[in-house]
Amino acid sequence: MTVSALTRPGERDRLIVKFGEVDWVFGLTLFLIAGSGALMLFSIAGSSWDPWAAKHLARFGLCFAMMIMLAMVDLRVWFALAYPIYGLGLLLLLAVEAVGDVRLGAQRWLSVGGFSFQPSEVMKLGIVLALARYYHGASADRARLSWWLLVPAAMIGVPVLLVAHQPDLGTAMLIAMTGAAIVVLAGLSWRIIIAGITAALVAIPPFVMFVMHDYQRKRVLTFLDPENDPSGSGYHILQSMIALGSGGLLGKGYGLGSQSQLNFLPEKQTDFIFATLAEEFGFVGCVTVLAFYAAVIFMGLRTAYVSHSHFGRLAAAGVMATFTLYVLINGAMVMGLAPVVGVPMPMLSYGGTVMLTVMIGFGLVQSVRVHRYSEVTSGKGSLV
Template identity: 65%
Template sequence: MVDSALSRPGQRERYDSKLAQVDWLFVGLLCALTGIGIIMLYSVGGMTWGGPGWAYKQLIFFSVCLVMMCGLSLLDLRVWLMGAYWFYGASLLLLIAVEAVGAVRMGAQRWLSIGGFTFQPSEFMKLAIVLALARFYHECSAKDANLSWKLLIPAAMIGVPATLVMHQPDLGTAVLISLTGASVMILAGLNWKIIAAAAASAPVAVFLAFQYALHDYQKKRILTFLNPEGDPSGDGYHILQSKIAMGSGGLLGKGLGLGSQSQLNFLPEKHTDFIMAAVCEELGFAGGFTIFLLYALIILMALRMASLSHSHFGRLAAAGATATFALYVLINGAMVMGMFPVVGVPMPLVSYGGSAMLMVMTGFGVVLGVKVHRYQELPRQASIFSRFE
């Protein structure tokens, strides 16, 4: 009934029709997941809205981002397409600005301060790389996307910002940008021979990066990941305390506000990187399983929305934004369980933080926008690189 109504001339452009096409079940899942995160921030913040105020601030962050996401879902896909390269270019310039005038905190130069507002430009690049690659492949032929010298262009688009972020240094974000870019390339139809060659050469690349590219503290994190018991009160402290917290929760947990590791501050970064350890301690396996079930449903629904798009740009943009979200979950989940080095990647929508939430919700605004405008055909304009053909 709705689809037939949308076939009438001009009907799809009406805002009430667009709002009806928003997947409100998906929005509800995002609210439920963030709600659990706010409850946990309330707990680890001392069971009060005062004190550090993590829960209250997160609620404000999410409320603003939720309205923004719903607004972005109504945005025409042509706006995203035309702005993709501009967004990427602006994000790249901000990363370069970080190298020149970025603020240094905790030994890392990752932040810019403009008019009293401090932010991490690397957060913008996580979405910018998705949109830029989606536009590039939208303008590419299937043959070029499969195997061509032109693949050096998206490789450079990924490599340059990843190198700048690595230099800050921010290993976690550099890995996230690289894996997100690689995901879009694979989804666009990358030849399996290139994928196999990259997988085969990965151990050598990791070894060379470890020897010559990583900072000493980053090398120490990797060695600690391999043997956290070797320095339980030093570099291995984070991982060991996380494992203790997760293991002590049992099936149903100790209860909100009753987690010894989180409430007594044995668990480091309990409101950001290691909040899942606090979840498992206070809500047990049941709480952790519920959160990961919500993540799985959100990812599957987002991928389905991506598959509905009639445009190549829409499919890749939505799938790439979903891949970024999934990589957040995978890396953070593995990190708190001691299966991946500590790299400072938060658990999306559950960990405290406005910058990460802003980019995640903007990405989901793109996903919902692709679903709302799924019938929109975007012409494959000639690429700026077509002159070399």
């Protein structure tokens, strides 16, 4: 009499052990962030679960369950799928160029059977996995400084150009900066790092003046002087700064934020939800939520540190780099320290696409933790 593999005692025991290896404190912290987001969405909807708070919690619950399932996936499976996922991301980005939906002047979406999505979200994970696999088999000399650097540069550059052409400057920046972070963590020479930073700083002015679209250029100029057009292009930043400042130390109180409740604050449920939090809970509330984010980042990087495989280390660190960039860019944006680029605060802002992407990435991080003693073998670091 045969028994399915799922019901064999050995397999059950191994699955139980894997569940025990999941970082449940990490998961609890994610619950605290998502719960804080639900509280703010409930508040700005006039103390109603509709239209945002209930959906936010439901999405998080489904995504959390998916994260745990992905944590059970062997790290060697992630390794095998690294290049295929990256290749799929490239094909989808090319498909956007050919048949993508145009909304608000941007061609970023694909529609399949009534469901629309942004392929650039696939690339956020694809670039992490592909670079982690490439550097897993690369020698220290190749990672430090050699002509082989052109390979990861092309792997990063092609999707960045495709996403920037949509145009989606915020996502293009995330992909580029995540890729650069992995290349640096893999052991890139400091001479190249300094030269790259210098070249980027030199290229910014001509890029802004001659490459950016008019509305993107206007965002940058507005960031430099938002009061130049307070009722137009500078409205978002000025209203956000008013909300931040009016919250003071302890905030105006839950449900009492005038900028959000009276709809002065634009995109209050997505890009500028952190400003809503600041207005109602003040400096103390902001620091508390940022402490949750810091804890998630610390635990994720700790997982990368303890992994026995180079692929696992770079994959976990790459996911956490993307998450960190989300937090830093959105935080800087709502405080007027960076141009408005449409990057939400992950887990706090309303929106299913970003939450799904982030939680899949966290599934990879937890897989690295669960299988941290596994050795991922690869004879080559090439793209074949």
